[in-house]
Amino acid sequence: MKILVCISNVPDTTSKINFTDGDTKFDTNGVQFVINPNDEFGLTRAMWFKEKQGASVHVVTVGGTSTEPTIRKALAIGADEAIRVNAEPTDGFFVAEQLADVVKNGGYDLVIAGRESIDYNGGMVPGILATLLDMNFVNTCISLEVDGTNATAMREIDGGKEKIATSLPLVIGGQKGLVEESDLRIPNMRGIMMARKKTLNVIEPVAAQKATEDIKFEKPAARGAVKLVDNVDDLINLLHNEAKAI
Amino acid sequence: MSVLVYTESENGKFKKNAFEVASYASALAKKLGTSATAISFNAEDPSSLGAYGVSKVLNISNANLNTFNAKAYANSIAEAAAQEDAKTVVVSSSADTKFLAPLLAGKLKAGYVPNVVAAPESTSPFTVKRTAFSNKGFAYTQINSDVKIIGVSNNSFGIHEDSTSAASENFNPSLNDGDFNTKSIEIDKVVGKATIADADIVVSGGRGLKGPENWGMIEELANVLGAATACSKPVSDLGWRPHGEHVGQTGKPVASNLYIAIGISGAIQHLAGVSSSKVKVVINTDAEAPFFKAADYGIVGDAFEVVPQLIEKLKEFKAQNA
Numbered sequence: 001m002k003i004l005v006c007i008s009n010v011p012d013t014t015s016k017i018n019f020t021d022g023d024t025k026f027d028t029n030g031v032q033f034v035i036n037p038n039d040e041f042g043l044t045r046a047m048w049f050k051e052k053q054g055a056s057v058h059v060v061t062v063g064g065t066s067t068e069p070t071i072r073k074a075l076a077i078g079a080d081e082a083i084r085v086n087a088e089p090t091d092g093f094f095v096a097e098q099l100a101d102v103v104k105n106g107g108y109d110l111v112i113a114g115r116e117s118i119d120y121n122g123g124m125v126p127g128i129l130a131t132l133l134d135m136n137f138v139n140t141c142i143s144l145e146v147d148g149t150n151a152t153a154m155r156e157i158d159g160g161k162e163k164i165a166t167s168l169p170l171v172i173g174g175q176k177g178l179v180e181e182s183d184l185r186i187p188n189m190r191g192i193m194m195a196r197k198k199t200l201n202v203i204e205p206v207a208a209q210k211a212t213e214d215i216k217f218e219k220p221a222a223r224g225a226v227k228l229v230d231n232v233d234d235l236i237n238l239l240h241n242e243a244k245a246i
Numbered sequence: 247m248s249v250l251v252y253t254e255s256e257n258g259k260f261k262k263n264a265f266e267v268a269s270y271a272s273a274l275a276k277k278l279g280t281s282a283t284a285i286s287f288n289a290e291d292p293s294s295l296g297a298y299g300v301s302k303v304l305n306i307s308n309a310n311l312n313t314f315n316a317k318a319y320a321n322s323i324a325e326a327a328a329q330e331d332a333k334t335v336v337v338s339s340s341a342d343t344k345f346l347a348p349l350l351a352g353k354l355k356a357g358y359v360p361n362v363v364a365a366p367e368s369t370s371p372f373t374v375k376r377t378a379f380s381n382k383g384f385a386y387t388q389i390n391s392d393v394k395i396i397g398v399s400n401n402s403f404g405i406h407e408d409s410t411s412a413a414s415e416n417f418n419p420s421l422n423d424g425d426f427n428t429k430s431i432e433i434d435k436v437v438g439k440a441t442i443a444d445a446d447i448v449v450s451g452g453r454g455l456k457g458p459e460n461w462g463m464i465e466e467l468a469n470v471l472g473a474a475t476a477c478s479k480p481v482s483d484l485g486w487r488p489h490g491e492h493v494g495q496t497g498k499p500v501a502s503n504l505y506i507a508i509g510i511s512g513a514i515q516h517l518a519g520v521s522s523s524k525v526k527v528v529i530n531t532d533a534e535a536p537f538f539k540a541a542d543y544g545i546v547g548d549a550f551e552v553v554p555q556l557i558e559k560l561k562e563f564k565a566q567n568a
Contacts, residue, residue: 013495013515017382026379037496092348093357093391115344118380118495124358127348136428137316139345142489156490158341158443160435166428176496181483211357211391215373218384220521226528226541232556235527236563238543245504245525246447246471246563 001055001146001168004106005043006099006113006125007074008036008089009067013118019217026119026217035070038114042174044183045144046112047078053146056080058106062089062098068200075195076187082198087205090213096128097208103133108169109149115140115173120214123173130171138164142177248283249275250332251300252323254340258290262405262444263338263398265298269406270398271336272299273365278334285326285417287311287319296412298405304330304417313430314342320349322419327354327393329417334372335395340443347397357389360397363522380495381521382514399522400443401501440474442493447473447504448523450493451481454509454530454549458486463553464508470560476500478510494519509549512537529553 011017011026012034018027035043049055059074060083061067071082083106085098103111111130116123130137136151138144142161143154149168154161156177172178187195229235239246251271253264268284275282281301286292288311292303304326311318323346327335335350337343339360351358359374363384367373371388374396378385442448449468451461461475468475475491482492493500495515505523509530510516517540520526528541529552538544545552 011379013380016514017379019383091357093351093355096352119378120385121361121378121380122358123344123360124348124351127345128352128358131349131352137349138428139316139348140341155345156341157433157435159439159441160433160490162430162434163432164428165431176492177489209355209391211351211355211389212359213388213390214378214385215388216386217378218375218386220381220383223540223542226538226544228538228544228546230545230547232545232552232559235543235545235556236559239504239525239527240563240567243504243525243542246560 001049001053001110002106002108003046003049003055003057003110003112004103004108005039005046005057005059005074005079006111007039007043007059007061007071008114008117009033009061009063009070010036010117010119013037017219019219023217024215033070035073036114036117038116038118038175040184041176041178042112042114042172043074043077043079044185045174045178047185048179049146050078058083060085060099060102062087062095064088071200072195073187075198075200076191077185078191080198082200084200084202085205086202091210092122092124093128093211094208096125096132098205099125099129100132101206103129110146110168111135111171112174113172115175126171126173133169135169135171136166137171138166139173141172141174144172144178248281248330248332249278249334249336250323250327250330251282251284251336252343253284253286253289253295254338254343255286255289258288260286260289260294261340263340263400264295265405266401266403267336267338267398268295268298268300269408270365270403272408272410273406274334274336278369283330283332285323292414293412296410297407299408299410300412301410303412303414305414306417306419310426315426315428315430316342316345316349317428318421318425320346320353321421321425323350324353325419326417333393335393337395337397339397339400343397347395351395354393354395355391356393356395357391358395358397359387359389361399362396363399363402365403377522381499381518399501401503402522440472442474442476442491442498442500445474445502447471447506448476448500448502449473449506449508450476450478450510451508452478452510453480461487463557467553467557470557470564478516507537508553510537511535512540
């Protein structure tokens with residue numbers, strides 16, 4: 001089985017978000033970039049397929065040279081090879097077209113992406129990719145087993161979960177649950193050394209439409225100060241009469 | 247050139263978010279000088295959408311579509327969009343819709359913008375405001391493609407009644423076996439209880455509750471309020487509560503009217519995930535907990551004393567205001 005894990009390079013979850021250039025760009029100053037958490041759960045599940053079922057695992061990202069430390073980290077965790085599509089990932093449709101080209105050329109059976117990146121939250125790349133390639137698709141995937149070309153997945157639904165039967169070739173929009181938080185791997189020194197020797201192919205983007213464009217950003221309005229009360233009667237009164245929430 | 251809106255139903259009954267997206271679509275249609283057409287699957291009373299300004303409903307009656315199937319649904323909606331020559335498709339932000347919308351975008355070669363929080367800023371160019379950076383910010387996104395898909399964030403636009411009489415028509419999409427390659431085999435879902443996605447009120451517990459055995463009072467409080475229960479990330483990582491209850495940046499977002507956080511200090515990732523909730527209440531022993539800075543109302547106190555009192559007083563309140 002050939003697996004491709006799609007990696008997005010995102011600000012770490014503790015980052016404070018600021019904008020620059022007249023609120024038209026995300027301010028990367030002082031921000032630590034990491035593998036998108038939803039992708040990292042998928043990468044870790046891919047490692048399981050590699051170790052238990054002999055799968056090969058490639059990783060891909062769409063981004064500039066600044067994303068290379070993140071993709072090297074994926075190699076240090078255990079991916080065999082990496083691909084970087086040399087383009088800024090400003091639109092989900094454009095990114096999906098780039099990935100579709102990589103999947104076609106690489107002949108992958110299983111593509112694992114995150115359900116969304118935690119920065120731009122488009123949540124569309126895996127689904128558009130599946131449509132472009134006419135592959136099966138499971139979103140918000142919280143468990144995945146593959147047996148031959150049959151796949152069984154669990155997906156999170158509102159208020160519960162759904163078990164799904166499908167088959168390869170398959171695209172997954174993954175999230176926590178594919179593996180547990182405690183299964184995530186921190187690269188060790190040997191992995192980091194080996195990652196330096198692994199192949200990182202840089203390819204140029206294919207022509208594709210940019211369907212959307214973020215033209216301006218804004219931070220949430222500052223909140224008024226919290227009203228502290230010292231008994232539940234006052235709280236109920238405020239929630240009922242002032243906030244009209246109960 | 248109408249606006250097409252996908253209105254979700256469950257067991258034949260429209261979901262609450264169907265009325266919100268119908269309201270959004272009909273307001274947008276008015277702005278564009280056209281009408282709103284809804285598409286529904288096995289709805290019992292399709293023309294009831296007229297109450298939210300929709301003038302036509304394409305209802306699909308097909309037993310194969312009783313269970314949600316993302317690809318078959320997406321292809322049906324795409325076919326309806328082509329038939330109606332719809333250039334704008336409005337959808338919700340439910341888990342099912344976030345499954346089908348990207349498939350629909352791929353099929354229609356459309357720009358899709360999820361988590362939209364308001365009516366379009368402008369329609370030429372077409373620009374919408376949406377949440378980004380996991381609710382730590384907003385983006386104004388311009389859609390440049392011919393067909394546009396707008397995913398309306400739960401509870402952001404609201405339900406607006408606008409009585410129109412809606413004509414219901416049967417719609418028979420041409421589906422093939424390939425549309426059913428991904429099959430549902432089992433659904434494990436809480437019934438008769440509010441879910442985080444559509445609850446008006448969410449009651450959430452953190453590590454301050456000390457252990458899973460203490461969740462009885464969280465559930466009782468939720469019960470009194472008709473609320474959904476949720477939890478912080480450490481609580482789900484410790485296995486005290488199921489992952490499906492984890493709210494925050496890597497868990498579920500919450501956009502309820504009221505969010506009550508008990509024993510949650512308020513890590514930045516958690517605050518991001520719940521920031522779309524309108525009113526936030528924090529109960530915590532630590533007056534320095536960061537959550538107090540992001541809350542509307544707070545009680546500095548021990549959850550084990552405050553919550554049981556709150557349950558009792560709310561029961562009295564509910565009895566008086568019933």
